[in-house]
Amino acid sequence: MNLTLKIWRQHSPDEPGQMVKYHVKDVSPDMSFLEMLDVLNEGLILAGDDPVAFDHDCREGICGMCGMVINGVAHGEQKATTTCQLHMRHFKDGDVVTIEPWRAAPFPVIKDLVVDRSAFDRIIQAGGFVSVPAGAAPDAHAVPVPKGDADDAFDAATCIGCGACVAACPNGSASLFTGAKITHLGSLPQGRPERASRAKTMVEQMDLEGFGGCTNTGECTAVCPKGISLDVIARMNADFLKASR
Amino acid sequence: MKYREGEPIRDTKAPEGPIEERWEKRKFAARLVNPANKRKLSVIVVGTGLAGGSAAATLGELGYQVTSFCYQDSPRRAHSIAAQGGINAAKNYRGDGDSIYRLFYDTVKGGDFRARESNVYRLAQVSVNIIDQAVAQGVPFAREYGGLLDTRSFGGAQVSRTFYARGQTGQQLLLGAYQALERQIAAGTVTMHARHEMLELIVSDGRARGVVVRDMVTGEIESHLADAVVLATGGYGNVFFLSTNAKGCNTTAIWRAHRKGALFANPCYTQIHPTCIPVSGEYQSKLTLMSESLRNDGRVWVPLRKGDTRPPAAIPDDERDYYLERIYPAFGNLVPRDIASRAAKNVCDEGRGVGPGGLGVYLDFADAITRLGREAVEEKYGNLFEMYERITGEDPYAQPMRIYPAVHYTMGGLWVDYDLQSTVPGLFVVGEANFSDHGANRLGASALMQGLADGYFVLPATIGDYLADARDFGPVNEVSVAEAEIAVRDRIHRLLSVDGDRTADSYHRELGKLMWDYCGMERTEASLTKALERIPELREEFWRKVKVSGTNEELNQALERAGRVADFFDLAELMCLDALHRTESCGGHFRAESQDADGEALRDDEHFAYVAAWEHAPEGPVLHREDLAYEYVTMSQRSYK
Numbered sequence: 001m002n003l004t005l006k007i008w009r010q011h012s013p014d015e016p017g018q019m020v021k022y023h024v025k026d027v028s029p030d031m032s033f034l035e036m037l038d039v040l041n042e043g044l045i046l047a048g049d050d051p052v053a054f055d056h057d058c059r060e061g062i063c064g065m066c067g068m069v070i071n072g073v074a075h076g077e078q079k080a081t082t083t084c085q086l087h088m089r090h091f092k093d094g095d096v097v098t099i100e101p102w103r104a105a106p107f108p109v110i111k112d113l114v115v116d117r118s119a120f121d122r123i124i125q126a127g128g129f130v131s132v133p134a135g136a137a138p139d140a141h142a143v144p145v146p147k148g149d150a151d152d153a154f155d156a157a158t159c160i161g162c163g164a165c166v167a168a169c170p171n172g173s174a175s176l177f178t179g180a181k182i183t184h185l186g187s188l189p190q191g192r193p194e195r196a197s198r199a200k201t202m203v204e205q206m207d208l209e210g211f212g213g214c215t216n217t218g219e220c221t222a223v224c225p226k227g228i229s230l231d232v233i234a235r236m237n238a239d240f241l242k243a244s245r
Numbered sequence: 246m247k248y249r250e251g252e253p254i255r256d257t258k259a260p261e262g263p264i265e266e267r268w269e270k271r272k273f274a275a276r277l278v279n280p281a282n283k284r285k286l287s288v289i290v291v292g293t294g295l296a297g298g299s300a301a302a303t304l305g306e307l308g309y310q311v312t313s314f315c316y317q318d319s320p321r322r323a324h325s326i327a328a329q330g331g332i333n334a335a336k337n338y339r340g341d342g343d344s345i346y347r348l349f350y351d352t353v354k355g356g357d358f359r360a361r362e363s364n365v366y367r368l369a370q371v372s373v374n375i376i377d378q379a380v381a382q383g384v385p386f387a388r389e390y391g392g393l394l395d396t397r398s399f400g401g402a403q404v405s406r407t408f409y410a411r412g413q414t415g416q417q418l419l420l421g422a423y424q425a426l427e428r429q430i431a432a433g434t435v436t437m438h439a440r441h442e443m444l445e446l447i448v449s450d451g452r453a454r455g456v457v458v459r460d461m462v463t464g465e466i467e468s469h470l471a472d473a474v475v476l477a478t479g480g481y482g483n484v485f486f487l488s489t490n491a492k493g494c495n496t497t498a499i500w501r502a503h504r505k506g507a508l509f510a511n512p513c514y515t516q517i518h519p520t521c522i523p524v525s526g527e528y529q530s531k532l533t534l535m536s537e538s539l540r541n542d543g544r545v546w547v548p549l550r551k552g553d554t555r556p557p558a559a560i561p562d563d564e565r566d567y568y569l570e571r572i573y574p575a576f577g578n579l580v581p582r583d584i585a586s587r588a589a590k591n592v593c594d595e596g597r598g599v600g601p602g603g604l605g606v607y608l609d610f611a612d613a614i615t616r617l618g619r620e621a622v623e624e625k626y627g628n629l630f631e632m633y634e635r636i637t638g639e640d641p642y643a644q645p646m647r648i649y650p651a652v653h654y655t656m657g658g659l660w661v662d663y664d665l666q667s668t669v670p671g672l673f674v675v676g677e678a679n680f681s682d683h684g685a686n687r688l689g690a691s692a693l694m695q696g697l698a699d700g701y702f703v704l705p706a707t708i709g710d711y712l713a714d715a716r717d718f719g720p721v722n723e724v725s726v727a728e729a730e731i732a733v734r735d736r737i738h739r740l741l742s743v744d745g746d747r748t749a750d751s752y753h754r755e756l757g758k759l760m761w762d763y764c765g766m767e768r769t770e771a772s773l774t775k776a777l778e779r780i781p782e783l784r785e786e787f788w789r790k791v792k793v794s795g796t797n798e799e800l801n802q803a804l805e806r807a808g809r810v811a812d813f814f815d816l817a818e819l820m821c822l823d824a825l826h827r828t829e830s831c832g833g834h835f836r837a838e839s840q841d842a843d844g845e846a847l848r849d850d851e852h853f854a855y856v857a858a859w860e861h862a863p864e865g866p867v868l869h870r871e872d873l874a875y876e877y878v879t880m881s882q883r884s885y886k
Contacts, residue, residue, distance in 0.1 A: 012799070030525040032636075038530055038750070045748050045794045045803050053800055055318060057491040060533045061632060062416055063322040078635075085635040110462055111800040114318075118439065121319050125431035129424035130383045133306040134299070134701040135374070137381035141338065144392025154385040154410060157417060161321055184383065191383045 001027050001093035005040065007052055008100045010109050017109065019098070029089035033076065034059060034066060036088055054113040061085040061225065064160030067167070068113050069100040074164035074223040082162065082225040102167035106174070106210045117163050119209040120177060126205035127198035128181040130191050143189050156183035158226045165220035165228075171212030176220040178206050179232035182239055199239035246777050246822050247865045254858060254871040259363035259663040264877055265345075268367040271663065275710035283308035286712050287471040289456055291443045291498055293320030295415070295693055296676025297477025298422035299700030305429030307705055309712075312469055313426070313435055314458055316442045316493055316805075321423040324479060324491040325696060328415025329536035329629065331397065331407035332379075332693040334372040339396060343404040345369045352691060353878045355401040355581050356656075356684020357832035357848060359511070359856070362877055363663060364681045368691075371698040376408055378701055382421040386410050399689040400537055401581040401885075407690040412536050412629040418693055422700070441467075442805065443498045444736075445729040446474065446505045446672065449722040453502075453672035457729045459737075461805065464798040466733055468726050472715045473671045473708060476502060477700070480655035480677040482515065484813045484820065485765070486757025488652035489521060489534040495809035496816045499659050499678050507667040508858040508869060510660035510680035512816065513824035516687055516833045517766050518653030519585035522636050522646075523605045532651040533636055535608070536629055537689040540578040542613035542622065543646070545569050545585070547606050551596040557607055557645050568592055576885040583686045583833045583846070584885060586650035590766050591844065593649075600647040609645035650766060654692060656683045656833065657823075660858040660871075664707035665699060668858075671718075673708060675699035680856070685832025737797050740807045745790030749807035752787045756810070756817060759783070764821050769837045773825040777818065784814040819859055819866060826868070829853045841882075850880055 002025050010017025024040050031039075034056050041051035056066040061082040068083050070076035076086045091097065099113065107115040157180070165176035182199050185191030191198075214233055221230050260270040278286065286309050290301040293315040301313040315323060335348040348369040353360055376394070380386065386408050387395040396405045410417040429435040440461040447455035447468065455470035481496035482488035503509045520535045546565045553560065568588060570577045580588075589606050592598065599605045614622050619642060623630070630641045637647070658680040665673050665681070676696040683691065763776035787810070795801040830839040830846035831853070839847045856871040 028526050028528065030638075031528055032530070035528050035530050039528060041803075042748050042750060045792055046746065048792075048794055050795055051803055053802055057317055057322055057493050058324060058327045059492055059531045060327055061635070062327050062413065063317070063324070063491065065317055065322045080631075081635060085632070087635065087638065089638055114800065117318060121321075121427060121430075121437075121439075124424060124427040129428040130381065131428065132378070132381040132425075134303040134378055134425075134705065137374070137377040140336070140376045140380040141393055145388055146392050147388045147390050150385050150388040150392075153383070154417075157383075157385050157410075157420065158413060160416075161319065184385065188383050188385065190381055 001029070001091065003027055003091065004096045006096065006098045009052070009112055011111060013108055013110060027088050029087070031088045032059065032084055033070070033086040033088065034084050052113065053111040056084055059084040062160060064162040067102060067162045067164055069102065069167060071098055074102070074167040075225055080225055080227050102163050104166045104172035106172065107163060107166060119211070120161050120163065120174070122209060123174065123178055123202055123205045124181065127194065127201040128185070130185060131194060145188060149187050153184050153187040156180045156187065156228065156232050159228055160226060162225065164223045164225065166211065168219040168223040169212065170217060170219065171215060173214045174206050174211040175214035175233045175236065176224060176228055178202050179236035180228050182236045183232040186235065186239060195239060196243035199236060200243040203236065203240045246818060248822060248826070248868055249865065251860060251867040251869045254869050257361065257662050257871065259361070264362060264366045267363050268370055272706050275707055276713035278709045278713055280308050284310065286310065286715050287312065288473050288475060288708065289469055289471040290475045290477060291456060292323065292477035292479060292678070293423070293426065294323035294325035294477060294479060294676060295419055295422055295696030296700040297475070298323065298419065298426050299697050300475055300477060300675055300704050301435050302422060302425035302429050303701050303705045304708070305432070305434035308434065311429070311435040312438065312471065314438045314441045314443060316440065316461065318439055320426055320437060320439065321420065323419060324494055325419045325693070326416045327491065328693055329412045329534065330399065330538035331409035331414045331690040332375065332418065333399065333406050333688070333690045334376045334408060334694065335369050335406060336373055336376060338394060339405050341404045343406050347404065348372060348406065350878055351402050352682070352688055353684070354883060355686055355688040357686050357846065357883060358684065358850070358854070358875065358880045359831050359873065360682055360684030361873065362875060367703065368682050368695060368698050371702045372694050374702060375694060375697045379418055379421050382425065384410065384417045384421045397538055397541055398579060400540065400579045400585070401688040409538065412538070412626055415693060418697065422697070443478070444501065444733045444808070446502045447721065447726055447729045448505050448669060449725040450719065452670045452718060454721045455726065457733045459733070462800050464796070464801065466730055468730055470721050472712055472718060473673060475673045475675060475704065476659065476678050477675045478678045480658070481816055482652045482655050484757070484817050485652040485760050486753050487524065487529060487532050489518060489532050492531060495812065497809055497812045499674070500812040500816055502659060502667065502669065502672060504861050506669045507672055508660035508860050509657070509819060510856050510858045511657035511823065512820040512859065513764070513827060513834050514656035514685050514832065515652060516582055516654040516656060517586040517650045519582055519589055519650050520608060520648045521651035522633065523600055523649040525601070533632065534651070534653060535633060535646060535648055537582065539608060539626060539629060542625070543578065543608040543610050544612060545578055545606055545608055547592045547597040547599060566592070566597070573885045580885045581686060581688060586766060587835060589650055605647040605649045607645035608648045610641065611645070614642065654687055656680065656685060656687055660856070664710065665704050666707070666711065671711060673704060675704050685834055736808065737804065740791065740793050740804060740811070741797065743788065743791050743793070745792045747790050747792060749791055749793065749803065749810045752783065752791060753810045753813065756780070756783060756813060760817055764824055767835050767837050768824050770825065773821050776821045777825065780814060780818045780821065787811065787814065822866060823857055823859065827853055827857065848882070854880070
């Protein structure tokens with residue numbers, strides 16, 4: 001199939017960007033979205049043009065490095081799918097596809113589709129861990145964990161930190177990301193001693209980074225490639241309130 | 246390509262005595278650094294996967310000043326995150342006869358008797374601490390209704406010792422290490438540099454004292470100095486272009502260290518994983534693994550007769566060949582990876598492969614779904630089935646998966662002693678980047694175990710002994726820093742100024758195909774000789790005709806790739822040379838000339854029971870042999886029948 005792409009090009013953080021039109025020919029339905037961009041870039045390099053910069057690494061939907069807004073939807077319209085796992089069989093000949101970076105003030109554009117998501121790392125630094133140095137751990141069976149709690153923890157822990165939730169949120173909120181970590185660790189006995197302080201410091205850091213507040217629009221969970229539930233935000237708020245009292 | 250023989254390696258620094266006491270002995274003998282002095286000592290850690298992330302975090306906890314680098318935008322992205330199936334540990338929570346000794350035995354045997362006994366025993370000992378550590382960090386391992394940890398079986402083992410977190414065990418363990426690392430960053434003990442790629446090692450007065458890195462956003466070339474350097478930069482499977490590695494995985498860090506004096510051990514030991522999604526077209530950019538854990542419940546088969554193009558459901562059971570169950574009744578679908586991969590290749594070579602090009606076999610869950618119910622299968626493997634569906638557009642609940650072997654892991658890597666120190670003093674190597682524990686074939690669920698063993702427990706205990714002398718290291722020689730920086734700038738300048746008419750990716754693809762065809766699942770003297778002719782020709786053409794757009798002083802992904810491909814050429818040559826010199830078959834290294842009557846790998850212990858450690862020299866590689874002695878496990882022909 002042949003496609004028309006409209007891609008956000010921005011050479012550096014300080015320069016203005018614009019949408020630029022490209023045509024790609026003979027796209028196979030079995031290609032992934034990023035493989036289609038690889039083909040475009042090979043052509044651009046040979047023509048001496050600047051290839052489109054985009055982040056990607058594992059290309060199997062788990063590292064969380066890739067992410068672009070495709071036709072207005074973070075990671076594209078396919079449900080529970082990262083950009084790298086989106087395949088061209090979901091497009092048809094003649095389609096016009098717009099491709100933009102995550103847009104949120106705390107995620108400044110570095111180049112083209114590449115944004116700076118280090119704010120997420122700083123939120124984790126603010127308390128997204130259990131304070132247990134190597135070698136200090138008791139036997140793994142010392143504390144049984146009810147299966148339901150372990151499953152809840154896992155469902156939240158599956159977050160890949162891609163930032164689609166922020167890109168989709170009209171407020172640019174990182175509540176789904178932050179709530180997922182608070183829920184993951186707070187659901188487990190090992191994470192409980194720091195549960196209150198964690199919620200407080202992580203939420204404060206999230207605000208400090210310039211992410212917006214949550215108004216329950218649910219756009220985040222709709223685009224989340226791992227299907228993280230809005231419940232994690234409720235839990236974050238509950239833990240935060242308790243900690244702030 | 247010619248090589249010459251150098252001095253054999255006689256001392257690996259493993260203590261003498263009963264094997265179960267060696268690690269305790271070493272830890273006790275290692276000198277300690279007092280806490281006040283640790284604050285004055287600095288360590289660079291390159292790479293933030295399971296090994297590098299856990300090492301940086303633990304060294305930070307101990308009080309060293311740590312500087313950590315990764316090429317991704319965050320340390321959480323390192324490719325350990327993609328490991329699916331699980332992590333082995335000799336906990337014997339099942340009471341099914343497991344023990345440290347059995348994990349040790351299985352690993353030595355699985356590695357086809359080409360790993361060091363002392364190292365493997367230590368790995369098995371430490372494995373139990375890893376599970377404790379991960380649970381304490383909040384890693385949400387799978388649990389049973391009683392609240393205890395669940396386990397499953399993996400290839401090459403007859404006990405159930407693999408701990409897992411659905412099909413995302415690597416992700417959860419890496420996030421544990423990442424969170425520990427972020428905690429240290431917040432505490433100020435670790436300084437993190439993401440989007441930085443190591444391009445050169447700084448060796449001053451014979452010691453590794455720093456690295457030259459490129460800031461991948463601004464292009465700035467920076468030197469960072471320290472008292473010791475740890476490389477945790479992963480494997481080099483991407484030399485094949487198509488592999489299950491992440492796109493960014495590369496050999497540059499360890500290859501640069503090799504050029505600066507670190508020996509490279511067993512480069513030809515490559516693991517071809519039997520269960521990957523087959524290639525679908527020429528544009529393919531990477532391959533995706535389907536976890537080995539699927540072989541617990543999936544049955545591997547091909548049609549009994551050649552050229553049978555009926556859809557799988559239309560082929561009755563008696564016209565199917567469940568060839569692993571047929572050939573290896575004792576282990577069935579859970580034979581080690583090298584054996585399962587070759588068996589798949591054999592049935593496809595016979596013309597019984599399925600799917601496009603006949604390069605695939607079925608992995609069928611119909612029996613498991615009938616036996617356990619769809620829900621139970623979904624619970625265990627849901628994310629893998631979903632991933633398969635995304636990529637192929639086929640529903641594996643309704644029809645069998647198609648799978649084919651693909652490059653997955655490299656057992657070879659920089660040579661290290663028992664302390665994980667390379668032949669360059671002060672240069673330590675951990676995780677997949679070193680060669681030490683898996684011999685010629687790694688067992689499933691052992692990579693996560695080794696990475697975390699190295700990073701949480703082994704390196705932090707051994708590096709202090711080296712750093713105890715740091716007072717006497719003296720200042721870093723400025724000339725060595727300047728030379729390293731100049732070398733980096735020159736190479737970048739060279740790549741940018743060729744201005745040819747082929748992209749780096751197109752060369753990488755061609756190199757990868759050549760390696761797959763001539764140095765892949767099956768190797769012969771003729772194929773390797775051919776590869777050794779072709780690689781230098783292709784490399785010469787690369788340096789004459791490659792096209793890299795843009796400049797150094799910007800985010801330039803074309804430049805990043807070209808630099809990595811350039812190093813892959815050199816590594817590929819050494820891999821082929823190593824494969825050519827090792828005329829036996831062992832583990833993942835299958836020389837067609839060396840097989841038994843059943844077509845199984847035939848070792849030659851008389852001539853090849855050694856580690857081949859290669860030294861870089863201007864006139865050609867120099868081979869140093871480290872003889873392998875087996876005091877505990879009797880060397881035997883592996884049998885999984």
